[in-house]
Amino acid sequence: MASTNVAHLPLYLLLLSLLITTSSSAAEAEQPVHDLLLSFKASLHDPAGALASWSSSTPYCNWPHVTCTAAAAATNTSSATVSLSLQGLGLSGDINASALCRVPGLAGLSLASNAFNQTVPLQLSRCASLVSLNLSAGAFWGPLPEQLAALAGLTSLDLAGNDIEGTVPPGLAALRALQVLDLRGNRLSGVLHPALFRNLTSLHYLDLSGNQFLESPLPPQLGGMASLRWLFLQGSGFSGAIPDTFLGLEQLEALDLSSNSLTGPVPPGFGLKFQKLLSLDLSRNGFSGPFPNGVEKCLMLQRFEVQGNAFTGELPAGLWSLPDLQVIRAENNRFSGRLPELPAGASRLEQVQLDNNSFSGAIPQTIGLVRTMYRFSASLNELSGSLPDNLCDSPAMSIIDVSRNALSGPVPELRSCKSLVSLRLSSNGFTGAIPASLGDLPVLTYIDLSSNGLTGAIPAELQNLKLALLNVSYNRLSGPVPPQLVSGLPAVFLEGNPGLCGPGLPNNCDAPSREHQGLALAATVASFVTGAALLAIGAFAICRKFRGKKSSPWKLVLFHPIKITVEELFAAFHEKNVIGRGAFGKVYLIELEDGQRVAVKRLLSSGKLTFREVKNEMKVLAKIRHKNIAKITGFCYSEGEVSVIYEYFQKGSLQDMIYAPKFTLGWNDRLKVALGVAQGLAYLHHDYTPCVLHRDLKSSNVLLADDFEPRVAGFGIHRVVREKAYRSSLDSDLNHKCYIAPEQNFTKNPTNFMDVYSFGVILLELITGRPAEQPVAKDCSDIVSWVRRRINLIDGAAQILDPSISCTAQQGMQAALELAVRCTSVKPEQRPAMYEVVQLLRTL
Structure with a gap:
C-alpha cells in the first residue's frame, strides 16, 4: 500500500502544482484595481510627491491624475473606464507596464514630459483596451516597437520629442483605427514603407517633422489618406517631387513640407483641391517653375509661405485677394512681374515679404491702407517709382524694407507711422532732405537711408529717438552731425558724406585755413615718418635680442x-x-x-x-x-x-x-x-x-x-x-x-x-x-x-x-x-x- 502511494506521489505533486498555478493566475487576474495602480506607482520615482495621495483607503477614481467614466466613478467598480494623466510630474524609474495593463478598461495613458530615460516598454502592447497613448517628451529612446501594433483600438499615438531611432515599423499599419500619429522630433531614419500609409486611412493628424535622418521620398500612398487634415513633414530629409496623388488630400487644413530637399515643380491644380486649407508652407526646399494657378480657390487660406525656393513667373494673381490671408512669404525666389493693388477694405494681410526676387513696377498704393499690415518688405527687387506717402496709414505698420531697388523721389513725410520700428530705404535713388518728422515717431529704432542721393543736414530731431541703428552713409549730406548721434554711433554709419562734420569725423566743423591745413598735414607726415623710424629701430633691437630663439607660435x-x-x-x-x-x-x-x-x-x-x-x-x-x-x-x-x-x-x-x-x-x-x-x-x-x-x-x-x-x-x-x-x-x-x-x-x-x-x-x-x-x-x-x-x-x-x-x-x-x-x-x-x-x- 505504501509503495502504491509512493508511486502516485509525482502525479499528486503535478496536480497540486497546476492547482496552485491556476489559483495564482485567477487571483492575479482578479487583483483589485487600486492594488494594480499602487504596484505601478511603486515602480516610479516621484521626487515631487505628485502621487503621494494614492492610497488603498481612498477610491482610486478619486485619486489625483486618475479619471474614470462618470457612471463607473460612482461605484468604483472594476468595469470603470480609466485614464491616467501623469504628464509633467518629473517621474522616472522603470515603468511596471505588467501591472498597468491588467487595469480593466484602461483607455488613456499619458506619461508625457517626464524623465524615464528608457526604451518604450514592450509590455505596453498588452494594454488591449488603450485608446490613447502619449509618451511625448518622456526621455524615451531606442527603436519604435512594432509590438504596439497589437493595440488594435488605439486612436491616438504620440511619441514626439524623444530619441526614438531606426525605421518606422511597417507593422504599425495594423492600427487601422489610428486618427493621430505624432512622431515629430525624434531620430527616425531610413525610408518610409508604403504599406504604412496605405492602411492608415483613418488618420486625421500626421506629424513626422524634425526627423532629420529620414532619407525618403514623399510616399505616394499619403495621397490615399482622404481623411487627413493636418500633415507636418518639415525638416525630415524628404527628397524628390511632390507626388500627384497629394491632390487627393482634399480635407487638408495644414500642410508643412518646409526645410526638406524637395525639388521639381508643384503639381498643376495644387490649389484647386485644397479648399479647406488654412496654412501652406513649402519654404526652404528646391522647388522650381511657376507656382500653379488655382490657389485663389483656397478661400480659407491664412498663411502662404514659399520662401527659399527657385520659383519663377508671377505669384498667383488670386492670392492677393483671398479674404482671410494674413501672411505672404515669397522671399528668396525668382518671382517677377508687378505687384497688384490690394482690396484695401477687405484684406486681412499682416505680413508681406517679397525680398530678393525680380518684381518690378511701382509699390502698390493700397499697401498702407490695409489696416492690419505690420510688415512690408520687398528689398533686392527691381521696384521703381516713388515711395507712397500713405505707406503708414495702417496703424499697425512696424517694418518697412524696400532697400536695394530703383525707387526715386523724396522720402515722404511719414507722420502717421506711429508704430514704425524699422525703416530701410538703402541703395535706391532717393533725393532731397531727410524728413525731420522722423524724429517724432515714438518707437522708431532702426533707420537705414544709406547709398542714396540725399542732401542737406541730418535733422537734429533724430536725437529724440532711442536709436539702435542710424545708417546715412554714402549720400550727399552736409553740415554738423547732431552731437548725440556722433557720440552714440560709430563713424562707419556716416561715412561717404564728405560734407558732414563733427567730433570724431574727418571734418571737425571748425575748418582751419588752407595754410593751416597744409602745415598740419606736414606736421602729421613728419610725425608719422619719425614714429615709423623709431618703430623700425625698436623692432631691429628686439630682433637682435631674440635672434636665434624660436619665434612665438602665438599671433x-x-x-x-x-x-x-x-x-x-x-x-x-x-x-x-x-x-x-x-x-x-x-x-x-x-x-x-x-x-x-x-x-x-x-x-x-x-x-x-x-x-x-x-x-x-x-x-x-x-x-x-x-x-x-x-x-x-x-x-x-x-x-x-x-x-x-x-x-x-x-x-x-x-x-x-x-x-x-x-x-x-x-x-x-x-x-x-x-x-x-x-x-x-x-x-x-x-x-x-x-x-x-x-x-x-x-x-x-x-x-x-x-x-x-x-x-x-x-x-x-x-x-x-x-x-x-x-x-x-x-x-x-x-x-x-x-x-x-x-x-x-x-x-x-x-x-x-x-x-x-x-x-x-x-x-x-x-x-x-x-x-x-x-x-x-x-x-x-x-x-x-x-x-x-x-x-x-x-x-x-x-x-x-x-x-x-x-x-x-x-x-x-x-x-x-x-x-x-x-x-x-x-x-x-x-x-x-x-x-x-x-x-x-x-x-x-
Missing part, C-alpha cells in the same frame, strides 16, 4: 588700439583673474599698463581652423557696432586655441546680479536690460550682414554698463570653433542647458528662433528674480519648467512674479511674462522674431 591681432603683448596676455591667465566659466573655457579680467581693463575669453576647444580662417571670422564679428553689443577689441591665435578680447564693464554680468544674495534691481532697470538685449539680438539677426546667430546667449553673457545699459557678449563663437567643437563643448556644460532650445538636439541647421528661446529664459530670470538653473526647486530643475507648472494656476502669476517688485509694476510684468512664455514655446514657429520682441518691449 596677436588687435582691432582697437590697446597696449598689450602676447607675454602680458598669457601671464594674466591665472586662476585669481578668472571672472567667469562657460562651455568654451574661462574668462579672465586683465588690467593693462595704462589702467584699462579687458575681458579675455580663452577658447580651449577651438577646432582646427587656420590663422587666416580665424582672422576672417573674427573680422566679421569685430565689425559689429551696436550700443547693446560688446565690442571685440582683438584676439590671440595659436593652433588649437583662440583667446578673444572684449571690452570690460565694472558691473559685471547679469548672472552676477541674479546670483547675488539679494537681487535688488528695480523693474524699470530690468526692463531696460531686457530691451537692450533684444535690440542687440535683433541687430545681429536682422540688420547686420552677414546675419550672426549668437547660439550661446545666457545671463553670464549679458554685461552691464554703469547705467544698466546691457552689452551682449559671447556671440558667434561657433563661427570660430566650428560646429563639431561647438556642440561638444555645449554638451559638457550642464549649466547652459537651461538656455538651449528643445530642438537643438535634433536639428542640423540652427535658426534665429533658438536665440529667441534663450532670450525668453533671460526674460524669465528678470521677471522672477530667480536664476535659470533651479537646483533648490523640488518640482523641476529649470526656470521654464518652473514657470509652466504655475502659469495656469489660479494664483499662478503671484507665484511667478518677483515679490520684491512693487505692485504698481505688476501689469507690465504680467505682459512681459506672456512674452517670455511665447519666446520659450516648444515649437520654434510659435516664437516671435526678435524685431517683434523689441516692438512689444518698447510698448511696456
